[in-house]
Amino acid sequence: MNKTGVSQTETLSVSKPDFIPCNTLKNGFTTPISVERHPLNPEEPIEFDILVGASSLACFGMDIGGTLCKVVYFEPARPSEDEHSEATLWKGKKTHKKIGASGAESFTIQNDVYFETMSRSGKLLDQLRNSDQQSTAEGGMHGNYSLGCINTDCIRTSLGVANGELPKEGEHSISYLESNVCKLWLSSHAPVDLPGRGTLHFKCFETSRIEEFLRLTREHSLVSQGRAIGATGGGARKFFDRFFDIAGLCLQHYDELKSLVRGIDFLVRNAQQESFERPTGSYKAGRIQRPWKSPENSSDDDDNYSCLRGKGRQHAANENSMKLHSTEDAIGKSDDGEKLRTTAVPENPIPKMDGNSVLLDGSRNLYPYLVVNIGSGVSILRVDSPDKFQRVGGTSLGGSTFLGLTSALTGCNSFEEALNLAVRGDSTQIDMLVGDIYGGDYVEMGLAATTVASSFGKLVEPAKRDAAMKTPEHLAKAILLMITNNIGSIVMLHARASALSPALSPTIFANPRGGDGRPDCGINSGGQIVGETFSDGAGLTGGSDVCAPAAGSAPPAPLLGDGDGSTGKRSYAAASASSFSEPLSAAKSAPLVALGDSVPDAKEFFSLRV
Numbered sequence: 001m002n003k004t005g006v007s008q009t010e011t012l013s014v015s016k017p018d019f020i021p022c023n024t025l026k027n028g029f030t031t032p033i034s035v036e037r038h039p040l041n042p043e044e045p046i047e048f049d050i051l052v053g054a055s056s057l058a059c060f061g062m063d064i065g066g067t068l069c070k071v072v073y074f075e076p077a078r079p080s081e082d083e084h085s086e087a088t089l090w091k092g093k094k095t096h097k098k099i100g101a102s103g104a105e106s107f108t109i110q111n112d113v114y115f116e117t118m119s120r121s122g123k124l125l126d127q128l129r130n131s132d133q134q135s136t137a138e139g140g141m142h143g144n145y146s147l148g149c150i151n152t153d154c155i156r157t158s159l160g161v162a163n164g165e166l167p168k169e170g171e172h173s174i175s176y177l178e179s180n181v182c183k184l185w186l187s188s189h190a191p192v193d194l195p196g197r198g199t200l201h202f203k204c205f206e207t208s209r210i211e212e213f214l215r216l217t218r219e220h221s222l223v224s225q226g227r228a229i230g231a232t233g234g235g236a237r238k239f240f241d242r243f244f245d246i247a248g249l250c251l252q253h254y255d256e257l258k259s260l261v262r263g264i265d266f267l268v269r270n271a272q273q274e275s276f277e278r279p280t281g282s283y284k285a286g287r288i289q290r291p292w293k294s295p296e297n298s299s300d301d302d303d304n305y306s307c308l309r310g311k312g313r314q315h316a317a318n319e320n321s322m323k324l325h326s327t328e329d330a331i332g333k334s335d336d337g338e339k340l341r342t343t344a345v346p347e348n349p350i351p352k353m354d355g356n357s358v359l360l361d362g363s364r365n366l367y368p369y370l371v372v373n374i375g376s377g378v379s380i381l382r383v384d385s386p387d388k389f390q391r392v393g394g395t396s397l398g399g400s401t402f403l404g405l406t407s408a409l410t411g412c413n414s415f416e417e418a419l420n421l422a423v424r425g426d427s428t429q430i431d432m433l434v435g436d437i438y439g440g441d442y443v444e445m446g447l448a449a450t451t452v453a454s455s456f457g458k459l460v461e462p463a464k465r466d467a468a469m470k471t472p473e474h475l476a477k478a479i480l481l482m483i484t485n486n487i488g489s490i491v492m493l494h495a496r497a498s499a500l501s502p503a504l505s506p507t508i509f510a511n512p513r514g515g516d517g518r519p520d521c522g523i524n525s526g527g528q529i530v531g532e533t534f535s536d537g538a539g540l541t542g543g544s545d546v547c548a549p550a551a552g553s554a555p556p557a558p559l560l561g562d563g564d565g566s567t568g569k570r571s572y573a574a575a576s577a578s579s580f581s582e583p584l585s586a587a588k589s590a591p592l593v594a595l596g597d598s599v600p601d602a603k604e605f606f607s608l609r610v
């Protein structure tokens with residue numbers, strides 16, 4: 001028997017569904033949060049309508065990657081007392097209603113999608129304990145699926161803030177929840193409040209703890225059993241059986257790279273303020289942020305944009321930002337005490353700029369472009385249209401290479417620690433530079449003395465190796481530089497192969513929002529875009545995503561980022577076949593060295609998911 005008094009065998013006495021490797025459920029049912037294609041229009045605000053029709057329980061999606069498991073859930077606004085008595089139905093017609101001892105209501109919807117609405121008046125854990133799980137099993141299975149829902153009250157309670165009445169002490173394991181669920185989350189974005197709609201939450205934990213997550217999920221009924229949860233990433237396939245065996249949950253698998261491309265497309269079309277561009281010229285010139293604009297929609301405020309070039313653009317950008325009503329989002333506190341971001345619909349998508357940001361003209365054609373998704377490993381995709389892309393390459397030297405190598409060499413215990421080490425490091429103590437070999441620039445080949453000739457090359461000397469082992473910060477910095485250089489080089493080659501561009505400026509672009517911990521917009525989890533990842537974030541998609549325009553798209557592609565690629569600050573990198581005209585050799589080394597030379601940038605570069 002579990003803590004709810006329902007026998008586990010009883011609740012799991014349903015047949016395990018088959019893995020469904022497609023975007024449509026067996027019965028043709030699709031999750032309600034879906035993205036309509038909209039014409040590219042920079043004036044169009046974020047399409048909040050995607051959330052219309054969400055159930056009265058939170059919608060729940062996951063990206064189960066090789067390293068991090070990103071979780072996004074949407075908690076609809078609480079219904080008023082009136083609404084509360086009439087359970088919110090999402091789709092279909094109520095054909096059966098059952099009210100359990102707890103007041104939890106269960107419905108079977110005409111289209112056979114089982115639905116359940118929990119009372120939200122408090123006494124949450126009582127409800128969980130008494131909820132009619134047998135009914136859940138009956139309604140939720142037998143070949144039917146419903147959108148995965150998570151009881152966010154429970155999560156919130158577990159986070160230490162009860163909404164409504166606290167459960168009676170000792171009755172249920174609030175302390176257990178606090179000490180376990182809380183600890184599970186590795187990090188978290190501030191929730192995003194969509195006024196009148198609800199709140200989006202972004203969490204993540206280490207994929208290696210997936211079984212722990214599943215046990216907690218089951219023990220505390222965080223997600224109703226028998227539900228299908230939209231999930232992407234390799235883990236959605238690998239752990240398909242474990243989800244069912246441990247937690248009684250069905251995963252509806254969505255391809256991660258398809259989801260990623262879809263998410264980027266969503267951002268570009270619906271959240272221009274989430275598209276960024278790296279300026280040509282020195283990486284030290286500061287971050288450049290410009291909402292991407294399609295050519296057909298660029299005329300109206302081109303002047304507006306062009307006046308933002310050169311001196312005074314910052315002023316103009318700030319002036320523009322004054323026109324927004326709450327575009328610089330109101331930051332408040334959510335019930336669970338986390339910083340809450342209220343996302344208002346801007347009158348004008350131009351965001352307020354921070355000190356280093358400038359706004360560029362954005363009359364560009366987006367396609368084709370490259371996406372470089374830096375997760376555990378790195379995938380490079382060529383995107384030709386919203387519906388057409390191919391994986392053109394990748395590299396095994398990715399985000400987890402940085403983390404794994406740094407941990408092994410320095411003994412650090414977390415990603416944050418690794419980055420903090422790198423911030424303080426000097427990679428020239430570790431790397432062999434062109435200058436170490438040539439005594440200066442290798443002018444004929446366009447190689448500057450400061451270009452890394454051989455990563456970790458100095459450690460061939462035993463004395464230097466011994467010294468290096470005592471300076472973990474130098475090691476961390478050299479690892480970061482090596483990996484980002486490598487990614488940049490490979491990206492440039494792919495961009496060149498795809499773009500046939502004579503000159504290329506791979507530009508690593510990270511965390512355009514400046515690490516303020518605000519979440520990304522356009523989270524794409526379980527193939528369903530629910531708002532702001534994965535990074536990471538929903539995006540929850542990959543850690544850092546790199547975009548570069550491919551063939552024939554002369555101008556830089558937008559950088560699509562959330563600050564998190566789902567962590568407090570998901571970061572994105574961009575390699576753009578822009579208007580650079582440097583010799584290839586220079587183009588090759590400059591931006592790569594630049595990334596590593598600018599530790600904050602490098603840090604942001606790898607600041608991924610929640």
Ligand SMILES: Nc1ncnc2c1ncn2[C@@H]1O[C@H](COP(=O)(O)OP(=O)(O)O)[C@@H](O)[C@H]1O
Nearest residue numbers: 065066067068375376399400415542543567608
């Ligand atoms: N808090 C964190 N813990 C671990 N890795 C993190 C964290 N924040 C960012 N990262 C970086 O993100 C990478 C994982 O990126 P992600 O896109 O989630 O990959 P995957 O989907 O394969 O798990 C890690 O290898 C690491 O470099």
Ligand SMILES: CC(C)(COP(=O)(O)O)[C@@H](O)C(=O)NCCC(=O)O
Nearest residue numbers: 065066375376377378379394395396
């Ligand atoms: C296998 C993956 C698609 C998984 O994605 P991830 O979880 O790393 O985001 C990715 O790690 C990858 O593309 N690795 C590089 C494989 C290669 O050498 O091309």
